[in-house]
Amino acid sequence: MRQVIRNVKILGTGSYVPKKIYTNKYLESIVPTNDEWIQSNLGIKERHIASEDEATSDLAAKAGLDAVKNAGLDVKDIDLIIVATATPDRKAPSTAAIVQYKLQAFNAAAFDIAAVCSGFLFAMSIGTQYIASGVYNNVLVIGADTFSRIVDWTRRDAVFFGDGSGAAVLTSANVTEGFLAYRLYTDSSHDRFGFTVPAGGSEIPITPAVLEKRLQYFQMDGKAVFNSAVNALPKAISQVLEDTGLSIMDINLMIPHQPSIKILKKTAEIIGLPFDRVMTNMDKYANTSSGTIPILLDEVNKAGKIHKGDNILFAAVGSGWTYGASIIKWG
DSSP: OOOOOOEEEEEEEEEEOOSEEEEHHHHTTTSSOOHHHHHHHHOOSEEEEOOTTOOHHHHHHHHHHHHHHHTTOOGGGOOEEEEEOSSOSOSSSOHHHHHHHHHTOTTSEEEEEOOGGGHHHHHHHHHHHHHHTTSOSOEEEEEEEEGGGTSOTTSGGGGGBOEEEEEEEEEEEOTTSEEEEEEEEEOOSSOTTSEEOOSSSSSSOOOHHHHHTTTTSOEEOHHHHHHHHHHHHHHHHHHHHHHHTOOGGGOSEEEEOOSOHHHHHHHHHHHTOOGGGBOOOHHHHOBOGGGHHHHHHHHHHHTTOOOTTOEEEEEEEETTTEEEEEEEEOO
């Protein structure tokens, strides 16, 4: 194995969301909630929902191909595919293996990781290490989820989620650009099941009794999510700022996970970042779990809002609780 340390940058971005849309008004007819509450508390107006013939791998493959093209590469140039997802197509094989087949990217190794809403950030950090060490040259990192398949559409918390996928191609960079720092954490010391799908794993296999209790669906403690997020995100952000010697005002844009507008506003207030530097798109897509950061990154990138030399801050918090932050100097 070659032992080298290389800087790593994002060469291309991509995204895909399904065509079907559930508006808040539509959800009022099936869920005990209302449009005004959703918009004021969550910042969501609508979300995209996968069609019956769309699996997570379909969303992931389309976003991945978009990113490869945006990077000016061919699928044969990809050495590794990492898919971050909490809603895999199957228990086996990995969704990444299925994505490899759908992309025909047979030169690439492929595997999944599970960190739920922090998944893309965790996956990107893994891909960065493979390139920095010289093991691989081009890594395709994908965040993809179809939470519409695991939410209980009779529960109020169904309004939080949508389906979608985003992707980024990582490659080596020169010494003046690329990732400056990563900080990743997991804190299972409290409320570790505040965001969970109880059944379907080895702990609680699916049985008729389990299905009757609807334990196969996602469940969330909204208060626990809020409290964990507004504590975890500032901690991780403060640490990467300290690691890089940057101040919060050196950050040109923050591209965070999209848990709710209230969580992001509170986080910006705590860290002292003007909210106009915090990018959001939850009004159009809701929370797409591991898809949030890369979908938003692709939108911001293709809209020309990121410039060479900009310091971009990524931050996320997810089930477990996993959380983290990263800073990249855009190349």
